Structure formats: C-alpha cells, structure tokens
Amino acid sequence: MKHDIKIVKKAVKGDSEAFESLLFNEEKMLYYKALSLLRNKEDALDAIQETAYHAYQSIRQLRQCEYFSTWLFRILIRECYKVLKKRDRLIPYEEKELLRKLEFTEEVTIESCYLNEALSKLNSSYQTVIILFYYHDTSIKDISKIIDKPVSTVKTHLHRAKKTLKFELERSYLIHENIT
CATH class of the missing domain: 1.10.1740.10 (RNA polymerase sigma factor, region 2, helix turn helix motif)
Structure with missing residues (x-):
C-alpha cells in the first residue's frame, strides 16, 4: 500500500x-x-x-x-x-491454491498429503520462498527484502524449491501408484 x-x-x-x-x-x-x-x-x-x-x-x-x-x-x-x-508448527498453506499457482501439469490429481510431505522435505528457506511467492503473491524483490537475501539468491531458492517439489510430488505419486 x-x-x-x-x-x-x-x-x-x-x-x-x-x-x-x-x-x-x-x-x-x-x-x-x-x-x-x-x-x-x-x-x-x-x-x-x-x-x-x-x-x-x-x-x-x-x-x-x-x-x-x-x-x-x-x-x-x-x-x-x-x-x-x-x-513448533509448519507454515500453513492451501494445497489446491499452491498447486494451481505452481502450474503442476501432471494428469494426476495430487492429494494434499503428497503436497504436505513434499513441502515438509524442503528446507525452511525454500518453504518460505515458495509460500511467499506462490501463495501470497509476493514479488521476488519484496521476498528479497523480507528474508534479507539478494534477489539472485531468492531466484535460486525458488528454482531449486520448485525442482525439488516437483520431484517429490512425482515420487509420492509413483509410490502411491505402486502400492494400489
């Protein structure tokens, strides 16, 4: 404002x-x-x-x-x-909203437990960047100011977090497919 x-x-x-x-x-x-x-x-x-x-x-x-x-x-x-x-809580988020903003394009429906698990495997700085960027629509420049890191670091964290999140979501889905 x-x-x-x-x-x-x-x-x-x-x-x-x-x-x-x-x-x-x-x-x-x-x-x-x-x-x-x-x-x-x-x-x-x-x-x-x-x-x-x-x-x-x-x-x-x-x-x-x-x-x-x-x-x-x-x-x-x-x-x-x-x-x-x-x-001693995790950062909350709305799973469907985060998945929509991440533009997860798999044909599968990702259950919230998969997202919970995948996000919990991210380190806290990656979680923070993902949630601020995708859920709170905070700009990279503002995230940089909030967490006291350079813009390039925020971009790197965001890229790595998305890559790790996608890998974990796919892995969770494959494990679930093999069980059922």
Whole structure:
C-alpha cells in the first residue's frame, strides 16, 4: 500500500498519531497476512500486536519512507515465525491454491498429503520462498527484502524449491501408484 510520505516522515520523527494512522491503513493487510501464516485468530492478533510494538520502537530506524509497508511486513513475518517456532508448527498453506499457482501439469490429481510431505522435505528457506511467492503473491524483490537475501539468491531458492517439489510430488505419486 502506498502511503503519504509526509505522514511516514512525521511518524519517523516520533509523531505517534501519524504512526497510528499508518497502522490503521495497514490493519487489514497485517491481519490477513498473519492469519494466512498462523491459521489462528488469536495467534494472528498476538503477532500484529508484537509487530505494532516493535515497529513503534524502531520507526526511527526506517531509512526509506516509501518502503514503510515492506518494512512493516518484514516485522510481521518475523513475529509470525516467532509464534510458529514457539509452537513448533509448519507454515500453513492451501494445497489446491499452491498447486494451481505452481502450474503442476501432471494428469494426476495430487492429494494434499503428497503436497504436505513434499513441502515438509524442503528446507525452511525454500518453504518460505515458495509460500511467499506462490501463495501470497509476493514479488521476488519484496521476498528479497523480507528474508534479507539478494534477489539472485531468492531466484535460486525458488528454482531449486520448485525442482525439488516437483520431484517429490512425482515420487509420492509413483509410490502411491505402486502400492494400489
């Protein structure tokens, strides 16, 4: 979301009303992103509260006012991962949506258990990139900023994750075919 740069600059200088108005403009995005990652209303609200707190504490460190939304989203993602790590959960996703966006063109119907298994075999950085890119429609440039990696690394992770995911899905299907 684009914000008025003047309001962001006021918030950076310490104007709490300007900061509050920026948060109100982002509240729906924060809630839906947190809910999609955590799949629990209470956890999502906790993550948003922590995000607001940490953002308010560090708003003076924001260097480029035009990237306020990206900066805030990065804080939210970190808070969501803290909650997930604390509860020792995997990143949730909707299987059918992810398969559609991956354009998996096999003639077979992939069951969600296959996707769960395949995604669980990816390392966490690959999982993060796949889910942010395909499920949350986050650009590669934004993913790069969120995970603090160069764009080329994000592209490499995305390529390798897709390759591994496709291999694992095909392998799961073949194993299932031989059993039945």
